[in-house]
Amino acid sequence: MKNTESTLQIEAKPLKTAAIILALLGAVLSGIVLSDKANYSVFSFSYLLAFIFVWTAVIGCLFFVALHHVTGAVWSVAYRRIAESFASNVGIIFILFLPVAYFTYAYKDFHLYSWMDHHHMEEHPVLAGKLPYLNFNFFAIRAFAFFAIWFLFSRFFVKSSVQQDASIGNSDLQAKNVRTTKKMRDLSGPFIILFAYTTSFAGIDWIMSLDPLWFSTMYGVYIFSGVVLTALSVISLTLFSLEKKGLFPKEYLKKDHLYSLGALLFAFSCFWAYIAFSQFMLIWYANIPEETEWFYHRMHGSWLTVTIALALIRFVIPFFMMLSRHAKMNIKMIAAVSVVQLVGQWIDLYWLIMPHVNKEYQPSLGIAEVGPTLLLTGLLLFFVHRFMSKNSLIAGGDPVLDRCKSFHL
Amino acid sequence: MSNEKKLVGMVGLYDTPDELAGAAVKVRDAKYQKWDCHTPYPLHGLDDAMGLKPSPIPYITLSAGFVGISAALLLQGWMSAVDYPVRIGGKPMWSWPAFVPITFELFVLFSCVTIMGCVVLFCKLGKWHSPLHDSDIMKEVTSTRFAVVLDSEDSNFTEEKAQKLLEETGCKDIRPLHQIVDVEGGLI
Incomplete structure (x- = not known):
């Protein structure tokens, strides 16, 4: 089997240039913000936001790869390499996490996580009971364990997949490739179980514990829905830009392939709405002060605007954009919805994280808020581009690729 | 014969x-x-x-869904805020979050029943023979x-x-x- 797509790589510079410009702009803006010591507090929160934003993209793509293997999906074979080029960046994400750990540990005059204030914690009877979990050492150990798991599996999935490429035009290796695919399928199941735990606990550790008193048992699932939506959006947008440049073979962009992608995007938007509303309604119904406070703050004053915008952007607008069967088959519509969903994910994280800066903080969109996001997004795109320019754009050695080419729903 | x-x-x-x-x-x-x-x-x-x-069925279904949403909201709103107002848990009479599950259910129900009806009608079911x-x-x-x-x-x-x-x-x-x-x- 001679595949011409094996040679398809992004030679085009625009993405690389855009990524570097984005990162530089972000770095300059962040530098301006950091030049004033009074901004350290807001900056650490918006850096956390930016970190979670790129983390969701990377970890979501890793989940997409595992989901592809565990279900033995056919339609997504050609799109898997795009997910892998994001998922290969777990190491980068770990380095980007280090500033979060630094902000948590180093600053004494304000706290990114208020549980770092041990005096306050010990005085409060409920919070004192949470100290064995919410302390810096255990926090760091957990984070390290999460990253270790993600790193090992992302390395395994990406490396195995790239190794399979060697068989293009070499039929002797096909039997070996079948074995590799089977191995990936075997390990994807256990990974998804680990993924469920690690992502839930990462969400609890990194975002939910911003308010150590508040809790929601839906939180892990809520974070998961955002993770998957972000991953599907970045995959769709990458696919769209590749298609626009004519770098992606048309036989993998048939209606049946695109419908599968669009339907997932649509389904997870509804899933998000379901999870978000369930979380809200139960807390609203029970009306227990320690739980309600979290929503009360977000349902009054200018935060209410953000809440309504979130519901519209994350669910209502994408729902009607994607409702039609033809919209789900149209790559332009999928890309448009992906942009909406990425904006939605950012607003979602903003809504989750920024109210905790302090009680007086009002929603605003200044350089302190967007700077870190631009920097980290630029960095991630740079590394994604680097991976793509080194490897084939399509998992050419996958034994299922031929079936993907003639895929019908 | x-x-x-x-x-x-x-x-x-x-x-x-x-x-x-x-x-x-x-x-x-x-x-x-x-x-x-x-x-x-x-x-x-x-x-x-x-x-x-x-097929026109998607548009018919969506319209029926909206009828379902309106029906559910009017039904619950009228019952719990107008006809027989009972204050529950200190919540306002028009407590929209409590109405959402039933609104969703009626949206689905109206849509599904309409699809069933359309299928029967459009497939010309009900003829005794062909x-x-x-x-x-x-x-x-x-x-x-x-x-x-x-x-x-x-x-x-x-x-x-x-x-x-x-x-x-x-x-x-x-x-x-x-x-x-x-x-x-x-x-x-």
Whole structure:
């Protein structure tokens, strides 16, 4: 089997240039913000936001790869390499996490996580009971364990997949490739179980514990829905830009392939709405002060605007954009919805994280808020581009690729 | 008792789905309007091959869904805020979060029932019989084979032309479809 797509790589510079410009702009803006010591507090929160934003993209793509293997999906074979080029960046994400750990540990005059204030914690009877979990050492150990798991599996999935490429035009290796695919399928199941735990606990550790008193048992699932939506959006947008440049073979962009992608995007938007509303309604119904406070703050004053915008952007607008069967088959519509969903994910994280800066903080969109996001997004795109320019754009050695080419729903 | 036979269509039987899809394209291009395909299982891509127009069902369903949403909100709002107001848990009378689950359910219910109704209506269910069902052809297309049925009511239809068109599609098993007229003057 001679595949011409094996040679398809992004030679085009625009993405690389855009990524570097984005990162530089972000770095300059962040530098301006950091030049004033009074901004350290807001900056650490918006850096956390930016970190979670790129983390969701990377970890979501890793989940997409595992989901592809565990279900033995056919339609997504050609799109898997795009997910892998994001998922290969777990190491980068770990380095980007280090500033979060630094902000948590180093600053004494304000706290990114208020549980770092041990005096306050010990005085409060409920919070004192949470100290064995919410302390810096255990926090760091957990984070390290999460990253270790993600790193090992992302390395395994990406490396195995790239190794399979060697068989293009070499039929002797096909039997070996079948074995590799089977191995990936075997390990994807256990990974998804680990993924469920690690992502839930990462969400609890990194975002939910911003308010150590508040809790929601839906939180892990809520974070998961955002993770998957972000991953599907970045995959769709990458696919769209590749298609626009004519770098992606048309036989993998048939209606049946695109419908599968669009339907997932649509389904997870509804899933998000379901999870978000369930979380809200139960807390609203029970009306227990320690739980309600979290929503009360977000349902009054200018935060209410953000809440309504979130519901519209994350669910209502994408729902009607994607409702039609033809919209789900149209790559332009999928890309448009992906942009909406990425904006939605950012607003979602903003809504989750920024109210905790302090009680007086009002929603605003200044350089302190967007700077870190631009920097980290630029960095991630740079590394994604680097991976793509080194490897084939399509998992050419996958034994299922031929079936993907003639895929019908 | 005279059993007069009336020609109501021509049937072409095929052994594989690909043959049928190819035939459907040819019949479509011959500008036939009244014709149909019969398969033992749903065949994806056949709607394109047949050149079927987009169905109005999605719009009808969505409208019915909105009727469901309005019905649910009016029903609950009227009951709990107007007709028999009872304050529950210190919440406002118009407590929209509590209404959402039922609103969602009625949205789904109205949509589904409408789809069911549309299917019954659009598939012309409720007829007691049809010539195709009375023939042996139905036994074959519900188990192993694939059929194109050209209706005699189509303006293009003549027995010779239909026969020729089906031959052109590579069909090896062409059968005329008859309806038995009579038994006390009516159609069976």
